[in-house]
Amino acid sequence: MKLSHQALLALAISSATVMAHADTQSQDFVPTGLNSTNAQNDAKGFIDGQSLGGTTRNWYANELKRRNDRFTYDKHGVPTHIPRRINWVQGTILDYSSGFTQGTVGVSTEVALYNAIALDRSREDIAGGGNRTLANRHGDAIDQWSKIGLANVKFRVSNTTLTAGRQNFSTPIVDVIGNRPLPSSFEGVSLHSEEFNNLSFDAATFDRVSPRTEESLSRFRSEYTNNGAETDHVNTVGLNYQPFKSLKTSLYMANVEDFWNQYYFGATHELGDTSVLGLTTGLNYYKTLDTGKKKMGEIDNDAYSLSLGLTHQAHSLTFSYQQIVGDEYFDYLHETNGIYLANSMLSDFNGPNEKSFQIAYGLNMAQYGIPGLKFNIYEVHGWGIDGTHYTGTAYDVKNLNGEHHYEYGIGTSYAVQSGPLKATSIRATYTTHRASANQGDGNINEFRVVTTIPFNIL
Known part of the structure; x- marks a missing residue:
């Protein structure tokens, strides 16, 4: 589905015109x-501020490849092709955090144990496991495994915290990814500062990543590489920075x-009254340039x-346009969620020179008493994928010439509001992706059910 620049401009102008009659979101400037x-x-102290808790997640995914696409598994030493793959894993996190010691410089520590149990252990079902079920070199599921997911020490002065060790970290370029039974984490040092009311800072250096479905630490590599390159x-x-009550902005850069x-700029602006009609505008931009070797x-x-995005009470309708300008994929680090582009779904819609457009509808049943x-x-529809002018060897894109694809999905989620299971969530999604002959994501249907239960011990 193609949408011209003129149509986008007309949509933005018409939306802003409607909102002029419902402008209740404050547009006031926020002085720093x-x-x-x-x-x-x-700070409550090392012991008094401690906590022990975590989550347990039941993660089930059933995938069916269509047309001529197939999964492959090892059947008695013979590569065998099958259309269906099923992964079912229980992932549990037990997380201990101390409180910060009192005084000018506070010190605390965090240790989290990650455990995974394969509930479906059929070699045929898991089809190698991938980044879903941990498997050995023969393709058999590892029945149960554990690792230290987090292990760090933190130092805090005022509203600035330095964290050293294995940790969670979230920015638009380097971000923990948690769409499997267990999340990733990073090994290194980070600094987060909130000394100002509307301005916060982040800085970090990492040398290893703890993948979602691996027991050991790994070097960093890219998500779409074709050459296996790694870096330390x-x-x-x-x-x-929030210059206005209605406007939030982010500016980040990273050297891999x-x-x-890689450089990132993002902005989100809110206008209007969602009880009548609200407008949310979002912009995400990445610039990537080669460096070093x-x-x-x-x-x-x-x-x-x-x-x-337009919101009226329980209903939301969002239109998203995305474009890649370059003869390679827009790439990001593997085992991170470092892609904040609006059309990153089951497919990232990030092929060379690709354009894509999404329409999404959401319904919040709280407005109807639930x-x-x-x-x-x-x-989402993506079109115009063209890698024929690519001159490198890191990406397999030279055969992409006018490729196109589309994806649609439907989902429902419920979060328990009270009682002993408060904050427990269950989400079910069904997604379909169809592609032209050389587009890399192929033809697949996926049904996924994820139940997450938080618990507190201390």
Whole structure:
């Protein structure tokens, strides 16, 4: 589905015109000043502030490849092709966090044990496991495995915290990904500062990633590489700034040693009254340039998305346009969620020179007396994928010439609102993806059910 620049402009103007009659979202300027609260002053102490809890997640996915696409597994030493893959895993996190010691410099520690149990252990069903079920070199599921998922020490002064060790970290370029039974995490040092009321800073350096479905630490590699290149160092810095009550912005950059330098700008603006009609506008932009030894070859890539969301009480309707400008994929680090583009779904819609457009509808049943119950449906079309001008070797794109694909999905989720299972969530989704002959994501249907139960011990 193609949408011209003129149509996008007309949609934005018409939406803004409607909202002029319901402009209740404050557009006031927010002056920058020191934060009125001091987190370290409220420290309870190493023992008094401690907590022990976690989550357990039941993760089930049933995939069916269509047309001529197939999964492959090892059947008595013979590669065997099958259309269906089933993964069913129970992932549990037991997380201990101490409180911060009192005084000018607070110290705390965090340790989390990750455990996974394969509930479906059939070699044929898991079809090699991939990044869903941990399997041995023969393709047999590892019945049960554990690892230290988090292990760090934190130092805090006022509202600034330094974390050293294995940790969670979230920015638009380096971000923990949690769409499997267990999440990823990163090994290194990070700094997060909130000394100002509307301005926060992040800086970090990492040398290893703890993957979602692996027991050991790994070097960093890219999500779409075709050459197996790895790197030891990822450095990132950035800030979040809210100049107006209705406008939030982010600016980040990262150096992936000998891969690329990547820059990100994002902005979200809210206008109107959602009880009548609200408009949310979102912009995401990435610039990627090769650096150092250029292990990923020459890269000069721009990627951006623009989304316009209308909300009326329980109903939301969102239009998103996305474009890649470059002869390679828009790429990001494997085992991260470092892609904040609006049309990153089951497919990332990030092929060379690809354009895509999405329409999504959401329904929040809280407006109808059922808080916690939500529904959503979306459809994305991508077209114009062209890698014929690519001159490198890191990406398999030279056969992409006018490729296209589409994806649609429907989902529902429910979060328990009270009682002993409060905050327990269950989400079910059904997704379909169809592609032209050479588009890399292929033809697949997936049904997924994920139940997450939080628990507290201390």
